[in-house]
Amino acid sequence: MSPAYDPKATEEKIYKFWEPYFAPMAVGTTKSKGKTYAIHLPPPNITGSLHMGHALNVTLSDILIRYHRMRGYKTVWFPGTDHAGIATQNVVEKNLKKEGISRWDLGREKFTKKVWEWKEKYGDIIIGQLKKLGASCDWSRTRFTMDPAYAEWVKKAFVHYYERGFIYRGKRVVSWCPRCQTSLSDLEIEYKEESTKLWYIKYPLISNQESRIRNQEYIIVATTRPETMLGDAAVAVNPDDKRYKNLTGRKVVLPIQNREIPIVADRAVEMSFGTGAVKVTPAHDILDSEIGERHKLPQFQIINERGKMTAEAGKDFEGLKTLEARERVVAELEKLGLIEKIEDYKHNLATCYRCGAALEPLLSDQWFLKMEKLAEKTLKAVKSGKIKIIPENFEKVLLDWMEKVRDWCISRQIWWGHQLPVYFCKNKQEEISNFKFQISNENSSAEKYVVAAEKPKQCPFCKNCDMKQSEDVLDTWFSSALWPFAGLSQNDLKDFYPSSVLITARDIINLWVARMIFSGLEFMKEVPFPETLIHATILTKEGKRMSKSLGTGIDPLGLIEKYGADAIRFGIIWQTMGTQDVHWDEAAVVAGRKFANKLWNIARFVQGQTGISNPEFPCLAGRQVISKQISNSELQDEDREILGKSEKLKTEIEKDIKNYEFGPALHKIYDFIWHDFADQYIELSKNRTDENVKIILCHLLGDSLKLLHPFIPFITEEIHRRLFGNALIVEQW
């Protein structure tokens, strides 16, 4: 053994050695006989490579997997990747853009083929990266959220919901990304603070007696989007607002459009904001569409799916971008003397969480999943303790959202994803469409369609058309929600559903965890996992979010290259004390590398002392020494002390792992090995020659390797192999 530990000479070799042991099997004892332990890897998006957040997640999961495997559980870690709809589509689009090609140039079929090529490439890269980190996943069970078997489940789920009346189609105002050309769910919106103006606009009141005669009276509304006034259908005030009490029911003239619109009373209006009077644009604002529904207001679609003004906006505005229209509207109003004032204003602009474009609330046909009953189930499971969220305070995040959850818009107008199992009749379309403008050619609610897992052989409506499958795809999270069971074999479901624990980051508690819970309850009649561990978020040293686009990300693989995988795992866990966010500090990785080296040299010392002459595998000399009995009659105080400490440490580590206290556990092992074992006992042992001390040294090292193996698997395996000859990964804990 050379004096310095070299991870590069070890890791790849050791990983190959391990692979046969990743399949579920029960090793050793009778104690845990029949017990199973399973974790599902949160499937990384195939958009690129892994980041520190993945490294943390993978390390935590691997600790639990390796620990339970050693304890004799039939253990499995299910890996896989996620097709990640919009995210992946955008990455591929950006890539194509470099060649000057858009997805429209290619067309749907060719484009999705490109995405599949991307998937093959990056899916493999991601799996390679997971292996580098030492993840002991069962690769024979790797899944992708668009595998055929998985896709079957997705269709089955959709049909299941539809048949129970949970899925409906509706024309609603949804958040629309004009760049991605698709709808988004509430959770896919990212708010960014923006400095803008608040325009106070005077809407002339029509007097009671002389209709349409303008007088000096106005009602003033405040808005951040003056261009949407072209689509106003009313002005709303709060019914309790004394200022406007006697105006309710009267009408105003909508400037520019010269349309008479009513003043309505609605509780959604906040009296304290602006003037307390709000313009209502039912087709371009979600809140306004609800007010519109309550007061039966018409919807004027003045902006199209590309963020440009429609004919409905008026001749002067048609074809303009919204911001251009804004300037023109303001100029026009100023000319008319209808701008009361303009204030500086900061508000949160809704943007696309994938491409960052400002969202446009837009009226369109979409598919929704009714959340009421599903939310009820989820709440019950969480409140009753069937699912525990750790740490507990994150339970509130889930409950809060679930308690006021809105129906989930599950359709997306992109190309990459699971197409809806909906088939349209090509011939039967009824002619009722309230809106001239249509988002997609499936727009007419009067179309005839069938929801079915397979395309019907014969169209049930016209009896002779070749039915056309919906072009929409499902929200990527619809399929991720099925991850704990979709695509699993019957046997695996029997053995490993529910899984043991879900380990994930806090930012997808609602996006993913909540949806897995109700999906599990709905399709498997049981919660998908009894515990959810919400781990820390790794931030930069300055406390900023790690992000590729900001250039603040740290590449785990670069660190592995520099320090070795064990050192990275050590560094991550060393810093992850609770669930408090981590301000990344490479110094902890340095500590990890030093510690690995220390351990290596302890092994070298023990090897020398115990006369293990042939360090190369297979070497049974160590095995022989360690199997010898310690002579109790010859025990010295120092022996008793160190053996006692080692025993106590083992108990503490078991407790820590059970409580998911990985950081504190690692610190304890570190302290014991460095300060008790090496600094004290090894130094004392140098003055002794008795047989006992050799056996004890072997025992201490053997036990230390076991305790450490889940945390830093490569070096512990390598040492164990060299000194004791057998596989540590399946050594009984």
Add this chain to the structure above:
RNA sequence: GGACGGUUAGCUCAGCGGUAGAGCAUUCGCCUUACACGCGAAGGGUCGCAGGUUCAAAUCCUGCACCGUCCACCA
């Protein structure tokens, strides 16, 4: 606007009722035959601020300040 968390050595963090700790960095000795990715020693903190509870507070309570994360249909 709401919720949650943080504020302890130069940096990143433990400690969470009883005389301030770790890693990294710094200084001074040591290549002492397991390890210089090391060994031995040293310096460095009125534990965010202001009150309160207590024999005793970094640790409990209240208020404030600053930082961070998440949630939110105030136009």
